[in-house]
Amino acid sequence: MFTYSTGVSLDGFVADAHGSLDWLFAADHDPEGPGGFAAFDATIGAMVMGRTTYDFVEHALAESGEPWPHRQPTWVLTHREPPAVPLGDGITFTDAPIPEVAAAMRAAAGDLDCWIVGGGQVATAFAEAGLLDEVIVAIAPVVLGAGTPVITTRLDLELVAVERNRDLAVLRYRVVRPA
């Protein structure tokens, strides 16, 4: 199963107009709490993200001095040259078609699920390929007014769960596929 799980503003942006996530990091939450990252992470066997997201993480880790925090094999979708030194082991930079990447991820994940980290372009590409099964949004208490959209294609959903984790409202949806 492919799950797009991301933080969003109340108006559906995953980054503000300057590409910043300060508004998301400012939201208090308990990673061990309802809809938190700890339980989610345990279900994930492979990850995929776009190059903008990867570069954002690279910049953040350079600033904090922390290591790459993920144990899962990770695919980074990019048409650009891979970095000379990747952030961690098991990171594959690729411009392969989505179905091909998805197949490799499924094989790597085994019985676990696959996490579409973002951003919106990658999630939209998986959705348009019919490969998005679930959407989880952790809604931060802010309206940004502008930014990077969470998804840019129409998607019918079924509400599965509604939870609160301190400042965050965490909503989980199943993607409804055309019959």
Added chain:
Amino acid sequence: MFTYSTGVSLDGFVADAHGSLDWLFAADHDPEGPGGFAAFDATIGAMVMGRTTYDFVEHALAESGEPWPHRQPTWVLTHREPPAVPLGDGITFTDAPIPEVAAAMRAAAGDLDCWIVGGGQVATAFAEAGLLDEVIVAIAPVVLGAGTPVITTRLDLELVAVERNRDLAVLRYRVVRPA
């Protein structure tokens, strides 16, 4: 108190790219249930909406043959000519400045609250005038990908309540004013 209460898509649109609310009306909910309209309506003593919203309601009532469903005095913000026959009694068409409209609404509402029905432009105007106290969104299970934004200015919020009403996630926020 001025409350902007509206239906939204998961990506923060109050109408789709064609101005339609079909996606919202398709969402199952119980008006008497958690975060439902019945309890909210009882707290409201005055309403304000933009002309696009008013025209939408006029069109919908013409199609359904139903009467204007609101008992509260209502202000419609417009620079255009008022309609020859308003939908109901107690509807004021005005191009007065927001603070002036707000004062008239407060006087009419007495101990009750004021409902900013929408759309996004009206809510943004109230927010920018420092006259928005609360935001309530009923999130329908759909990503639209494009449409009319819920608000187009930055707004810091505090999460007050998270509820589920069948297909809808209903989130209530207090607007955090700059100190």
